[in-house]
Every structure is written in structure tokens, then in C-alpha cells.
Amino acid sequence: QQFRYFSQTQSLNRIENVMIIGSGLMGSGVAQSCATSGRFNSITLQDVSQEQLDKARKRIHQSLAKLKEQKRINIDDAEAVTNRITFNTQIKPVDDKNLLIIEAIPELMEAKQKLFKDLCEQFKSNDSIGKHVTCKERYGGLHFFNPVPLMKLVEIVRTENGTNDKTFEDLQQFVKDIEKVGVASKDTPGFIVNRLLVPYMQEAVRMLERGDATASDIDTAMKLGAGYPMGPFELMDFVGLDTNQFIVDAWQKRNDPNLTIYRSKTIDEMVKRGELGRKTGKGFYDYS
Ligand code: CAA
Ligand code: NAD
DSSP states (O other): OOEEEEEEOOTTOOOOEEEEEOOSHHHHHHHHHHHHHTOOSEEEEEOSOHHHHHHHHHHHHHHHHHHHHTTSSOOSOHHHHHTTEEEESSSOOSOOTTEEEEEOOOSOHHHHHHHHHHHHHHTOOOSTTGGGSOGGGGEEEEEOOSSTTTOOEEEEEEOTTOSOHHHHHHHHHHHHHTTOEEEEEESOTTTTHHHHHHHHHHHHHHHHHHTSSOHHHHHHHHHHHHOOSSOHHHHHHHHOHHHHHHHHHHHHHTTOTTOOOOOOHHHHHHHHTTOOBGGGTBSSSBOO
């Protein structure tokens, strides 16, 4: 459930170019936030699927137009801001000087590992600082929240014996540049937010399975009784039930007694039926 980041910035220079890999819900949101800030020379959004890239362009344009209409962002023209992003099926940034690469592909360990291996080979550092560091030192975590254009937080993760100070500072500056607030977290399962939020969502499903209350009453209770903007079922539909399942699977595989999590049959069955939440039109609620 985390974004991994890989940069090749030179000493004392700020990140000037960004490439985001994976143009789904999260990657498109990150590209949009970078474009809105107007601070980068180039933004490349890459995906293996042209269809996904076309969808991402449309989603970004619509979101910018809506946020402009609601006066939540200060931009002149949604089309011009969208045009700051180059959409590409190749891993080929417009410019690789002081480049930050953000990975946002699905939560599949092998696919992520292969991608990073390829990136380390393709983007060997050629600056004087880079000569002395390994790929690991230029690598850290950036964890964004959905919907990225509206959520202010980014967890910045320093990997153990990995991320060096320069990389961590670059990341902190990048987060400020896109007008978000960074918090530092160790590289632990779920970092800060998901470590608390995912067990909470899973417990809500257990409550539903026990028949204690309906999904809609649990949602109302948490919104009006605890001040949450969305109830747990609305939130699961929003995040995607598959994403929740990926996280629970990964935590269970760790077999860590400090990381207990409820695994729900209801979610497994819904995922099998393709009821993943808003993105498929049906989850705990119907969106069709
Ligand atoms: N761009 C533009 N508008 C967007 C948008 C986007 N990307 N995403 C949602 N919106 C719009 C909605 O379409 C809606 O507009 P309409 O009602 O006109 O359709 C509008 O935002 C909602 O506006 P509201 O004024 O009703 O609500 P709000 O602005 O006060 O709050 C919210 C919206 C920020 C999504 C709020 O409901 C919220 O904070 N929800 C909880 C989100 C959350 O917890 N996210 C974290 C999930 S966990 C995670 O991301 C980590 C992980 O690894 C799984
Ligand atoms: P998504 O399914 O919406 O998008 C993933 C995209 O990656 C798709 O467009 C797919 O075509 C593309 N892709 C797959 N393999 C690829 C590859 N090898 N190279 C390039 N593109 C590839 O997923 P998402 O919800 O955007 O999640 C992405 C990551 O962000 C996951 O690790 C997830 O756990 C994490 N995350 C998700 C949320 C959320 O609320 N959905 C919140 C925070 C973090």
C-alpha cells in the first residue's frame, strides 16, 4: 500500500522533473497535484495500458475543472494544466535531469520488484554524488491518500539502512512543492495511517457479519458519532475492496504477532464477484 520513490537528483538541486509509473486512481492524482503546483519542468505519466492513460487524462481534466469551479484551486485553465502532463506507454521521461520517479502500480510484490530492478538499471546515476551511492540510498517511500488532489497528507518513509539524508530531504521538499504536508514514518506495515485505518475497516466488516448493525447505520454512526468524513463502508468502496484485500493479505503473510488483522470472507467473496466499490459501480453500495 505504498508508493516507492526513486530519484536521481544532484546535490543541492531541487527536483525538476517527475515521472509517475501507473496511471490509475493514485498515479493520476499524483500527476494532477504535480501539474497544479506548476513547479516542474516536465511531468510524465506512464502506464502499460493506453486505455488507462486515456482514462487518466479524462479524469485529471474533469477533476481540475471541478476543483477550479469550486474555487478550491487557483488555475486559469484546466486544459492547459492537463497539458503539463505527457502521457506515455514507454518508461521515457521528457527530461531526466533532477528526476523523481514515483511508482504507483498495483500492490503486487513481484511486479513492483521487477519494475525497481529495471529502473535501477535504466537510470544509473551519473552525477558526482551518485557515483558513490547505491540505488538503495536514492530510494524511499511516499505514501499518498485518496483522493490525492484533495488529501493534504503524504507519509515520507525512510527505509532501514537505505534512504540517505539527501534523498529524504529531497522528498520533504517535493512534498512541500506540491503543497502537501509530510510526516515521517519508519518503514513499518501500514506506516501511520493505514496501521490504524485498515484494522478499523476490517472490524467494521466483522461487525456487519455478526449482524450487530447495517452497513448504512455503521457509516452514519461513525460520521455523526465520531466526526469521520466517510463511514467505513463508504471508505472501503472509495479505496477499492481489492486494495483492502491486498493489504490484509500482505499483513497476514508476515505472520507477525504484533500485526493481527481480521480477514473477512465477505470481502473475499465480493472481490471474486468483481464488486470492488466505486470503480466497478458496486461494492457495499450501488453506484450504477
Ligand atoms: N477531484 C475533484 N473532486 C473530487 C475528487 C477529485 N479527485 N475526488 C472527490 N471529489 C469530489 C467529489 O466528487 C464530490 O463532489 P460532488 O459531491 O459534486 O460529486 C466532492 O469532492 C466532495 O465534496 P464535499 O464537499 O462533499 O466533501 P469534502 O470536500 O468535504 O470531502 C473528501 C471530500 C475529501 C473525499 C472527504 O469525504 C474525505 O476526506 N473522505 C475520507 C477520505 C479518506 O479517508 N481517504 C484516505 C483513504 S486511505 C488511503 O488512501 C490509503 C491507502 O493506502 C488505502
Ligand atoms: P489502480 O488499479 O487504480 O492503477 C494501477 C495502474 O497501474 C493501472 O492503470 C495499470 O494499468 C498500471 N500498471 C500495472 N502494471 C504496470 C506496470 N508494470 N507498469 C506501468 N503501469 C502498470 O491502482 P491504485 O488504486 O492507483 O493503486 C496504486 C498503488 O497505490 C497500490 O500500491 C495501492 O496499494 C496504493 N494506494 C492505493 C490507495 C487507494 O485508495 N486506492 C491509496 C494509497 C495507496
